[in-house]
Every structure is written in structure tokens, then in C-alpha cells.
Amino acid sequence: MNCRLQSKLLRQVCSSGLLHVTRNASSSQRKNLIILGTGWGSYSVLRNTDRNLYNVIVVSPRNHFLFTPLLCSTTVGTLEFRSIIEPVRNRHFRRSKDYHFASAVNVDPQRKTLLCKSEVDESIQYELEYDKLVIGVGAVSNTFGVPGVMENAYFLKEISDARKIRTRMINNFELAVQPKSSEEDKERLLHIVIVGGGPTGVEFGAEVYDFLKEDFSRLYGSLKNVVRVTLIEANHILGSFDQRLRDYAERKISRRKQFELLQSSVREVTPNSVILSDGKEIRCGMVVWSTGLAPRNFTRRLTFPKNKQHQLITDDYLRVHETPQDTVYALGDCAQIENWHLPSTAQVAERQGRWLSKYLNRKETEAFQFKSSGMLAYVGGYSALTDMKLPHSESDLKLKGFHSWVLWRSAYLTQLGSWRLRMQVPFDWMKTFFFGRDSSQF
Numbered sequence: 209m210n211c212r213l214q215s216k217l218l219r220q221v222c223s224s225g226l227l228h229v230t231r232n233a234s235s236s237q238r239k240n241l242i243i244l245g246t247g248w249g250s251y252s253v254l255r256n257t258d259r260n261l262y263n264v265i266v267v268s269p270r271n272h273f274l275f276t277p278l279l280c281s282t283t284v285g286t287l288e289f290r291s292i293i294e295p296v297r298n299r300h301f302r303r304s305k306d307y308h309f310a311s312a313v314n315v316d317p318q319r320k321t322l323l324c325k326s327e328v329d330e331s332i333q334y335e336l337e338y339d340k341l342v343i344g345v346g347a348v349s350n351t352f353g354v355p356g357v358m359e360n361a362y363f364l365k366e367i368s369d370a371r372k373i374r375t376r377m378i379n380n381f382e383l384a385v386q387p388k389s390s391e392e393d394k395e396r397l398l399h400i401v402i403v404g405g406g407p408t409g410v411e412f413g414a415e416v417y418d419f420l421k422e423d424f425s426r427l428y429g430s431l432k433n434v435v436r437v438t439l440i441e442a443n444h445i446l447g448s449f450d451q452r453l454r455d456y457a458e459r460k461i462s463r464r465k466q467f468e469l470l471q472s473s474v475r476e477v478t479p480n481s482v483i484l485s486d487g488k489e490i491r492c493g494m495v496v497w498s499t500g501l502a503p504r505n506f507t508r509r510l511t512f513p514k515n516k517q518h519q520l521i522t523d524d525y526l527r528v529h530e531t532p533q534d535t536v537y538a539l540g541d542c543a544q545i546e547n548w549h550l551p552s553t554a555q556v557a558e559r560q561g562r563w564l565s566k567y568l569n570r571k572e573t574e575a576f577q578f579k580s581s582g583m584l585a586y587v588g589g590y591s592a593l594t595d596m597k598l599p600h601s602e603s604d605l606k607l608k609g610f611h612s613w614v615l616w617r618s619a620y621l622t623q624l625g626s627w628r629l630r631m632q633v634p635f636d637w638m639k640t641f642f643f644g645r646d647s648s649q650f
């Protein structure tokens with residue numbers, strides 16, 4: 209009798225909606241944490257923040273996390289595009305409406321509101337209220353105002369950029385074998401120019417080199433002696449690496465047949481050429497531009513204090529200057545801790561994200577600290593550079609060549625954000641090794 213009464217009461221409570229109200233009440237007690245972006249910094253906050261303390265809401269025009277260190281490999285088909293991205297909805301939001309496929313337009317720090325614009329329909333704009341806001345919107349490629357770069361060059365920041373580069377490369381190769389292509393057309397179409405000798409420019413060159421060496425003659429035999437790559441850098445390539453490793457990379461790259469390292473700067477990019485500062489014109493079929501970072505329009509629009517590079521200035525708790533205490537944080541490429549110049553890398557952004565989530569979870573009271581665990585770069589031909597500090601030691605680990613390449617691949621494999629990616633990437637590597645790169649264009 210008692211039992212029946214109990215279950216009747218329970219049914220009545222459920223149907224009256226009281227249980228629902230109770231659940232909503234606990235959800236409304238949680239603070240609204242809005243995270244802008246799904247890059248290295250933001251994704252790390254999303255993964256590690258305690259959902260019992262916050263309603264975690266993400267606003268980003270990119271609905272996936274991108275493992276940028278392997279992006280260059282997708283431009284030539286060593287890896288497939290989907291093998292290095294992780295859909296953000298796999299992170300299991302408490303409520304489906306907590307991911308916004310939208311861009312942040314502006315922030316009102318006094319009213320604690322964020323203005324968003326839908327990525328699906330740009331006419332849709334709306335406001336969201338936050339208790340805490342994390343800004344991790346990254347940066348865009350810097351053109352340094354060089355004429356023609358925006359219109360004629362390719363950038364390498366997003367998976368869509370890698371896809372555009374792959375399409376253009378294949379189109380150029382196909383056009384070059386068509387009957388109406390003169391010898392002069394062939395030379396131009398098969399000439400790839402890379403501007404910028406930082407890790408991205410060098411690694412892209414390395415992937416193109418591997419493609420030319422391992423697959424090009426199989427696919428476009430007659431053209432193998434025409435194809436060329438020129439890497440233009442105003443100073444020395446891989447400037448952030450140790451001198452000996454840099455020299456090794458320079459020697460290795462300049463010894464490559466059909467590869468040229470050019471120390472110069474670019475004055476203009478036209479649809480079919482690059483014009484150097486001394487007026488020399490280099491005719492080419494495509495230009496890939498990778499010369500540093502510039503702020504996004506959203507970051508420019510914000511009225512918070514910024515440095516000369518237009519990065520938001522924070523204290524060493526990642527709190528943006530001149531915003532109400534503990535409400536607005538910034539991390540990664542779009543921000544700089546006051547008087548502390550950290551490199552714009554995934555390593556920094558990811559560590560900041562991890563630290564910030566601990567701080568937000570009230571498990572960290574010490575300010576953010578950073579000790580670099582080193583750098584890796586692939587230079588092609590199963591050869592890489594390792595410039596690392598050994599853990600718990602003052603000594604450095606400086607490796608070059610094949611051993612370093614093994615380390616490069618293993619390090620990235622362990623850092624991939626999910627088991628799905630950790631399975632997919634080695635599968636692609638194996639596929640490429642046994643069957644060659646996929647040159648389909650779609």
C-alpha cells in the first residue's frame with residue numbers, strides 16, 4: 209500500500225513538471241561560461257572545465273578542432289582532411305543549444321553580453337549573456353600589406369585552405385599535361401612558390417618534396433624534370449631553431465634537385481608571378497603565403513587594451529586588462545601576457561587552456577607558468593629537427609635526421625586529441641606508404 213502510494217506520488221510529481229523544474233534550477237545555479245573558438249586554447253578549456261560548475265557554451269565559426277601540426281600533410285594527400293579534425297559536438301554538450309555555429313561580433317563587458325552572428329545565415333544576429341568569457345579566437349595570416357597577396361596567394365591556416373591548395377596543385381598539374389600547354393606554360397604551372405621560411409613554410413615545402421619524390425613521376429612521368437619549388441625567406445629559415453639545426457635544414461633543402469632557397473622579400477604577388485624587392489619577377493603556378501600572424505577583425509574591434517601586434521593584454525591569470533574582475537579571459541595567438549612574450553604556438557595555447565580550466569574549476573590559485581617542452585619540424589625525406597629541453601634536466605635534446613623524424617611522428621601521434629584520430633592518422637600513413645598519395649580532385 210505504501211509502495212503504491214509512493215509511486216503514485218512520484219508519477220504525480222513527474223507529470224506536474226516539478227522534477228523538471230528542480231533540474232533546471234540546478235542548471236541555472238551554474239554560471240554561464242562562454243568560450244570563443246574551437247582552436248588549441250579554447251578546445252583545451254572546453255575539454256577540461258567542470259560541467260558541474262558551469263554551463264559551458266561555445267561560439268565558433270569552425271565546428272571542429274583542427275590538429276594544425278599535421279595540416280601541411282593534408283595538402284598533398286599524405287593524410288586525409290578528416291583525419292586531423294574532431295567535430296566539436298563530440299564533446300557532448302549538456303544542452304544541444306550550447307554550441308553556436310556563429311562568430312562573435314562584439315563584447316559588452318559591463319552588461320556581460322556577447323553579440324553573435326550566425327555562420328549559416330549572416331542576417332541572424334543575437335546576444336548571449338555570460339558570467340565568464342574566454343576569448344581564444346586565434347589570428348589570421350599576415351600579408352604585411354603586400355599588394356596582391358589577398359587576391360592571388362594561398363594561406364595555410366584551416367582545413368579549407370589545405371583543400372584549396374590541393375585542388376589548385378592538381379589543377380595545375382592536369383593543365384600542364386593538356387595539349388594546349390606550351391613549354392612556357394608548363395614551367396609556370398609547375399612552379400610552386402612558398403613565401404615564409406618559418407615552420408609552416410618549411411613543412412609545407414617538405415610535404416611537396418615528398419610528393420614530388422615519391423608520387424609525381426608515377427602520376428605525371430613526363431613532367432618530372434619541369435616541376436620546381438622556390439622557398440623565399442627574407443632572413444634565415446626556421447629562425448626559432450638552434451643554429452646547428454637550422455644550418456642542417458638549409459643544407460638539406462638547398463641540395464634538393466628542383467628546390468631553391470631564396471633570401472629575399474616579396475614586393476607584389478600577381479595572378480601568375482611573384483615580384484621580389486629588387487624587381488625580379490618569378491613566374492609561378494601558385495603562391496603559398498606563410499609569413500606570420502595578424503589580428504582577426506573581432507580582436508581589432510574590441511576596445512580592451514592591446515599591444516603593438518593588436519593582441520589583447522592580460523595579466524598572468526589570463527584576465528584581460530580593464531575588464532570587470534574575473535569575467536573576461538584571453539589566451540593563445542590573440543593574446544599576450546603583459547611583459548611576457550610567449551611564442552604563438554599550439555603548445556602555449558593548449559597549456560594556457562589547461563591552466564585556465566583548472567583556475568576556473570577552482571583547483572589552481574598560482575599564476576600561469578610556462579616552460580617550453582621544445583620544438584619539432586619536418587624537413588622532408590624522412591628527416592626532421594628536434595630542439596627540446598629534457599624533462600627534469602638542464603640539458604637539451606637536439607636531433608636531426610631519421611631518428612628525429614621517428615620522434616616527430618610519435619610525438620604528434622600521442623598528442624592527437626582522440627582515439628579516433630589516433631587510429632585514423634597511422635592508417636593514412638600506412639596507406640600512403642603502401643599505395644602512394646591520393647591525387648583525386650573533388
Ligand SMILES: Cc1cc2nc3c(=O)[nH]c(=O)nc-3n(C[C@H](O)[C@H](O)[C@H](O)COP(=O)(O)OP(=O)(O)OC[C@H]3O[C@@H](n4cnc5c(N)ncnc54)[C@H](O)[C@@H]3O)c2cc1C
Nearest residue numbers: 245246247248249270276277312345346540541553554555
Ligand atoms: C600549418 C600550421 C602548422 C602549425 N604547427 C605547429 C606546431 O607544430 N607546433 C605548435 O606548437 N604550433 C603550431 N602551429 C601554430 C598553432 O596552430 C597556433 O599557434 C594555435 O592554433 C593557436 O591556438 P589558438 O587557440 O590561439 O587559435 P586557433 O587554434 O587558431 O583557433 C582559433 C579559433 O577561434 C575561432 N574563431 C575565429 N574568429 C572567431 C570569432 N569571431 N568568434 C568566435 N570564434 C572565432 C576559429 O574558428 C578557431 O576555432 C601551426 C600552425 C599552422 C597554421
